[in-house]
Amino acid sequence: MTNSHQQSRNLSAYRGHIVSPIDGSRLNDIRDGLLVVDENGQIVFVGAESEFDKDAANLQDKIIRRLDFGKRLIMPGMVDTHLHLPQVTATGKSGEHLMNWLQRFIFPSEIRCRDAVYARKIAKWFFDEMACNGTTTGVVMTTVHKEATDIAFQIASERGLRVIMGKMMMNANAPPELTEELSASLSASHELCQKWHGADGGRLMYAFTPRFAPTSTSELLKECGKLWQESKGSYLHTHLAESQDEIDFVKGQYPSARSYVDVYHSFGLLGKNSVMAHSIHLDEQDIKLLRETDSSLAHCPSSNFFLKSGVFQYNRILKSGIRFGLGSDVAAGPQMSLFCVMKDANYMQPHDWLGPEELLYRATLGGARALALEARIGSLDAGKEADFIVVDPRRRTGIISDILDRSIDEILSALVFLGDDRIIDATFVRGRQLFSRENQESELVTA
Ligand SMILES: [Zn+2]
Numbered sequence: 001m002t003n004s005h006q007q008s009r010n011l012s013a014y015r016g017h018i019v020s021p022i023d024g025s026r027l028n029d030i031r032d033g034l035l036v037v038d039e040n041g042q043i044v045f046v047g048a049e050s051e052f053d054k055d056a057a058n059l060q061d062k063i064i065r066r067l068d069f070g071k072r073l074i075m076p077g078m079v080d081t082h083l084h085l086p087q088v089t090a091t092g093k094s095g096e097h098l099m100n101w102l103q104r105f106i107f108p109s110e111i112r113c114r115d116a117v118y119a120r121k122i123a124k125w126f127f128d129e130m131a132c133n134g135t136t137t138g139v140v141m142t143t144v145h146k147e148a149t150d151i152a153f154q155i156a157s158e159r160g161l162r163v164i165m166g167k168m169m170m171n172a173n174a175p176p177e178l179t180e181e182l183s184a185s186l187s188a189s190h191e192l193c194q195k196w197h198g199a200d201g202g203r204l205m206y207a208f209t210p211r212f213a214p215t216s217t218s219e220l221l222k223e224c225g226k227l228w229q230e231s232k233g234s235y236l237h238t239h240l241a242e243s244q245d246e247i248d249f250v251k252g253q254y255p256s257a258r259s260y261v262d263v264y265h266s267f268g269l270l271g272k273n274s275v276m277a278h279s280i281h282l283d284e285q286d287i288k289l290l291r292e293t294d295s296s297l298a299h300c301p302s303s304n305f306f307l308k309s310g311v312f313q314y315n316r317i318l319k320s321g322i323r324f325g326l327g328s329d330v331a332a333g334p335q336m337s338l339f340c341v342m343k344d345a346n347y348m349q350p351h352d353w354l355g356p357e358e359l360l361y362r363a364t365l366g367g368a369r370a371l372a373l374e375a376r377i378g379s380l381d382a383g384k385e386a387d388f389i390v391v392d393p394r395r396r397t398g399i400i401s402d403i404l405d406r407s408i409d410e411i412l413s414a415l416v417f418l419g420d421d422r423i424i425d426a427t428f429v430r431g432r433q434l435f436s437r438e439n440q441e442s443e444l445v446t447a
Helices: 049-055 098-114 116-132 146-159 182-196 218-230 244-253 260-266 284-292 301-306 314-320 338-348 356-363 365-370 408-418
Strands: 011-021 027-037 043-048 063-076 078-084 135-141 162-166 204-210 235-240 274-278 296-299 323-326 388-391 424-429 432-436
Touching (some): 011 043, 011 356, 011 388, 027 049, 078 323, 078 338, 098 116, 135 424, 146 204, 182 204, 218 235, 284 314, 296 314, 338 356
Parallel strands (some): 078 135, 135 162, 204 235
Antiparallel strands (some): 388 424
């Protein structure tokens, strides 16, 4: 189909059924396809194997490794636009709405990250979980602890995941162990951004991360907005309008503000590279403002289901043109698999049917667009970085054994409505393999 970088040496070729989104209703569907990746992890060819043999003969002798995945699917890696590293130990803690759930389960799990040994253990677990769930990019909140966040970046760097990550900022209405001095919060965030934003050839990126308005003073939001805007190319990551009790709290903090969105806007927290998790309870003016500022949203249906936070206005947001992706929101979302999140996105809507193609797009290229990373990741195209997964729906019970011989519509439907972590056979980021389910059989190496 396409190829680039004719001068590349030492290529790896992956043969399989390539499925990669173009937009919410179209995708590339190439059986007996070939994905060819150079030693820098850049895709140099995607297309039919026969086409490669015919048109790219000049690349043939540069292939030093060839893996055949047969009928299995080769797809872009999942892009999770919102999740919490320290909460990986706190999934499935039931029985509360947001504000009580935070107090009862989440703050205690975050306090533990002041211990560097624990923080390292949890970070390793978290990034391994990402890899085996097929999630290649994550927009990650850590805790208020600078050292634990630094450790998390080190582990992400070693493990090879792609992250937009940041130290949580909190200076009000939180347990004393998690409440910072404003100046310390700002300087720690600034230093971490200086150290990590753009590291590993741009694979690691920094997000300034005020948890949300309730745990911030107005000074923190204002200074954070300034710092983010001064730190070119960095991200802003926070929660917005998730639950009614949270919104009531913000109303008490800012009685003269028109809405929660306006509070963030007044402190300069909206704009490109600003990722707002949840954003459920929005009115027409809020949506207009988010669109005008080119802010993006992380829709987290599993979490919204779990905490009974409300229903994301999916089609309204879609029509508005606001960029948005899907997020697992672990731990309020009980599992990291974006296949489960896709299914929940459909289940969550009481009236509208969201099709598998739209959902798959949203978990990959749509998420990449929400993060302004679509030139680098989100789909399998020559010139992009090789973040991809190998998927075998037959690993899951209840899926017919000849599913991979069926139509693409049947395959996509099985993936979205029956898929979970078990269907992931291998995960690659920038051409490096981070996870393999079956080392011996396929002679693949886990990095
Ligand atoms: Zn969250």
